[in-house]
Structure formats: C-alpha cells, structure tokens
Amino acid sequence: MIDKTKYFWTGDSADDITEYLQEYTELPDIDVKSVVCHECGGNIFELKGDQDENAVQIKCSACNRKKIILDCEEIWKEVSHKTIKCPICKNKSFNVKVGFVRRENGDVKWVYIGERCVSCETLMSSFDWKIDYGPTTEMENNI
16 A cells, blocks of 8 residues: 655555556556566665666665666667665665556657665656657567
C-alpha cells in the first residue's frame, strides 16, 4: 500500500511500484514489468545510469550479476553513469520495474524506470526517456 502523506511516497512492497508509475505518469494503462535477475531470480538491484543519455545498468544484490537493460548496450561505454541512491536514506538497493507507454501499434514510445528503496521504502523514478524507433520488441525483452 502506498503512503502519500510524505513528500516522497513510500510503498510497503515492490508491487507498489506499478501504482506509483501509474500516478507518476498519469497514465493508468502504462504497461509495467518487474525486473528479476535472470541468473538467481533476485529482485533487489543497484542501479547505475545516465539520464541525459538514456542508459541504465542493474546489478543484482544477491549474485552481483550486472546487466545493461533495454536498448542501452550500444552507448553504455560512452556515457558518464552514476550510482543511484535513495534521496531519503542514501541506500543503493532497490526493487525495480519498467513502465512502457505504448503507441497505437503496440510499440513503446516512452520508458519509465520505477524504483522502491528496500531500506526506507521510498518510491521514485530516476530514469525516463522517449523511444523514437520501432519495432521495440527486442528492447522490451531486455529487462
């Protein structure tokens, strides 16, 4: 359940990221997918990224597997990425979901990364960007 009484909303489970992204984007039909480690099944990650260049990498807190998600692989080595920290407690571990806003043909037109701090439960979205190509199936499957 989301607590909206504070400046930064909090959620008591990873499932609250979906509702948070729906309200954050003001799009109740945003297609939200959970990020799960393909190596160990973990759902807690550290994030690095560059909002200006639209690049995100996750690192599983359980097995330390790193993965550059979505369509960021080509530009990852060229960007100046930073580690994301919770604005409240400065923790670096998050549950993560990806929200896709779609065009009429089903392709993605906008991506939102939603996070929930596993320490203080703060909900946030550190990254979002427009997708100006199609088809987007390969990018969508890379989470």
